[in-house]
Amino acid sequence: MRRRYRLDWALLPRGWVRDVTVTVSPSGTIEALTTDASAHRAGGDVERVAGFVVPGMPNAHSHAFQRALAGRAEARAAARDSFWTWRHAMYAIANEVDAADLRAIATLLFVEMLEAGYTSVAEFHYLHRGRGGGWDLGSDGTPATWDAIRAAARDTGIGLTLLPTLYQAADFGAVPLRPDQQRFRSTTTEFLDAIGRRLAADRATEAPGMRTGIAFHSLRAVSIETIREVAAHLRALEPALPVHIHVAEQRREVRACERATGARPIDWLLRAGVVDEHWCLVHCTHATRAELVAVADAGATICVSISTEANLGDGFFDTLTFRAAQGGLAIGSDSQSTVDPTEELRWLEYQQRLRRRRRNVLATAEEPHVGTGLWRTAALAGARALGQPVGEIAAGRRADWIALDPSHPALAGAAPEAALDHLLFAGGRHAIREVYVAGRRVLTEHRHPLRAAAAAGYREALRRIDRR
């Protein structure tokens, strides 16, 4: 059924507009927008959306199972804790989570994402095998853990780009996987067969908001020859397939790449000649200026997760260089230490302030409001990274938006133009009152209907994991 909404104030591509009537198709796509007063008087069923309405945020990088580790790796484990010591704890959890646990964890996580303003998510998923090490297939002939993620997205209503991830080696030079990495393993043939079945199932069933892409875990985990082979094979099947990869997160990884190949990792990846506008490079923390300009020139997006990069002590991303090169910068919740787009974007700006001892560093002459500029650009880049028609409130895009309550103390006295500044810099995330995905209201009066059940399911899953 076609539905109509009247938005009190909407952030459209041309700016803030009052009294916008939006027509949404049965599959959730915005067909038309008008500010014509006669449209409001035309009668019929029109659902009013009160407050300040802004595009929902795509979360361009998530590992759902890591939600079970949040808060549990913040005590000293070694004299010099690092990403690499954290990874031991992460693998310990990864090896205890089964498909039912994963569904429960992802269900709570996706509820939390919707409450925070993320309306879609790219799930970078490498937990393929069962706890016994088997290639356990669920429906559609794909691993049962892929089904678990899709079921959690379906149940909660969040948009999903599932990125099954190829993971074949422990380090450069095809070092064999360690025992605690065996669940991530697939042969190229197993991987391509399962992806082929997933894509065929996507084509056979109408599931608005759900799509499939792929990821290569990293240059450590997949050889450049295999990346070329898999990318070429899948490009022929689906030209616009989203492809993600972790790259240049750690200095140790940069040094290992240089030793193995003679090149830095981003440079090495770009030389393969496969990166295009459907690629998303995750982190790029340790990049040269030339590498960042080359990524922007290739049309690829970069996804940062400031909360995770801070939590793991990775380093600073060079935001100003990438922006100056017109690069698209998306955000993600990654290790789920916090699940909050306002925190990602606030700290993107705060990193610049602390380093430069200035304020409003990421504002521009065209968009003086830091909050508005950051939100809009991250939403558009995130849409590209997910390969989904989201990221702005416009005809042809999906009706994913969030409504902020102007009477909430965090927004009191704010004009629409400053609403996103308040959201990012004045604790405004609690002003997110309603969230819509594909025109369907999934959050009402700050709450998701599954909140209590999802929290109970999550606690039960953690108890099962801890007992093993």
Ligand SMILES: [Zn+2]
């Ligand atoms: Zn990651």
